[in-house]
Amino acid sequence: MPELGIGLGRPDPRPSWVTVGARFDLDFEHGRYWDGRVRSRVEDVTAWAGGAPVLDAEGLICDGSQAWVFDDLPGLSDARTAYAVRVELTEELGASDPGYLAILHAGSLADRLALLTTRTGLASRMTVSGQEVFTRTIAQPANSRYHAMLGVRPDIAYLERHSHLPVTDNAVAMPPWSALTVLEIGGFNATLPLKGVVHRLTVWAGLAVPSTNPDGP
Numbered sequence: 117m118p119e120l121g122i123g124l125g126r127p128d129p130r131p132s133w134v135t136v137g138a139r140f141d142l143d144f145e146h147g148r149y150w151d152g153r154v155r156s157r158v159e160d161v162t163a164w165a166g167g168a169p170v171l172d173a174e175g176l177i178c179d180g181s182q183a184w185v186f187d188d189l190p191g192l193s194d195a196r197t198a199y200a201v202r203v204e205l206t207e208e209l210g211a212s213d214p215g216y217l218a219i220l221h222a223g224s225l226a227d228r229l230a231l232l233t234t235r236t237g238l239a240s241r242m243t244v245s246g247q248e249v250f251t252r253t254i255a256q257p258a259n260s261r262y263h264a265m266l267g268v269r270p271d272i273a274y275l276e277r278h279s280h281l282p283v284t285d286n287a288v289a290m291p292p293w294s295a296l297t298v299l300e301i302g303g304f305n306a307t308l309p310l311k312g313v314v315h316r317l318t319v320w321a322g323l324a325v326p327s328t329n330p331d332g333p
Contacts, residue, residue: 129153137324139191140299144175145315152191163189165298166191174206175316180215180304186299192220193295195255195321197287200267202319202329205303207233207312214239214333215310217264218301219315222294225304229296231266232308240266240275244293249273252283265329267320274328282328295330 122170132148134141142151143159149155151162158169158176165187170177176184192199203217217231230241234253242250250273255263263278268287275284301317302310 117151129143130319131219135318136330137320137326139321139324140186140189140317140319143167143315144171144317145173145260151258161186163187163282172313174313176301176314178310178312178314180303182245183216183303183306183309184301187297187299189299189319192297192319192321195325196295197293198320198325199296199320200265200320200325201229201231201299202265202317203231203314204261204263204313204316205310205312206262207235207310213310216300217304217310217314220296220319221300221304222296223298225272227293228247229266229268230304231264233264233310238262238264238275238277242266242268242273250275251287252285254280254283261315263329263331267325267328269325269327272327276329278329278331284328316331 132197149158149161155161163186166184199220200219214234217233219228219230221228226246228243232239238254238256240252254277256277265276267274271287272284274282274284274288301314
C-alpha cells in the first residue's frame with residue numbers, strides 16, 4: 117500500500133503535534149511516533165531495528181549498554197546533502213563520558229551527521245568520505261534538559277542548542293556523500309555511549325530541512 121502523501125485534493129495526514137516538515141518525529145515522552153503515519157509503539161516505526169525499547173514516563177532510557185537503531189530508513193536516500201537531526205534530552209546526573217546523542221550515517225563513520233555531548237558542551241561531527249567538513253562546539257551547563265540540533269543544506273551547516281544562537285558556516289561545497297539511511301540514538305557500535313533520557317527525536321530530509329531551529333532560538 118502506498119504511503120500517505122500531500123497532493124492535490126489530499127489533506128495533510130500529519131497530526132498537529134508532528135513538527136512541520138519532519139520525516140520522522142519520535143515523541144518518546146508522550147508515546148506517539150510519526151514515520152509517515154501515526155504509530156502507537158516505537159517498535160512499529162518503519163525501520164526500527166533495535167531490541168525492545170526501554171521507556172519510562174519521560175522517554176527512551178539510554179544507559180550506555182546499547183544504541184537504538186533504525187536501519188534503511190525509507191525516503192532518506194534521496195536527500196543527499198540536506199538533513200537535520202534534533203534531540204531533546206536530559207543527561208544522567210554525574211555522567212562523565214562523552215557520548216553520541218544521535219547519528220545519521222551510511223554504515224560507517226566515513227559519511228555521518230552526528231550530535232555529541234561532552235557533558236559541558238554540545239558538539240558536532242559532519243563527515244564526507246572520511247573528511248571532517250563541519251565540527252563545532254557550543255558550551256552548555258551539564259545535567260540539564262535541552263534541545264540539540266544539527267543540520268546541513270546546500271547553503272548552510274549549523275549546530276544549535278535551544279535558547280542559544282546557532283553556530284553556522286557556509287555549507288561546505290561537499291561532494292555527494294553516501295545516502296545517510298541509518299539512524300542511531302545513544303551511541304555508535306557501542307562507542308561513546310549516551311547516558312540519559314531521550315525525550316524526543318526529530319529528523320528532516322530533503323527540501324523540508326529547516327535552515328535553523330524551526331522553533332526559534
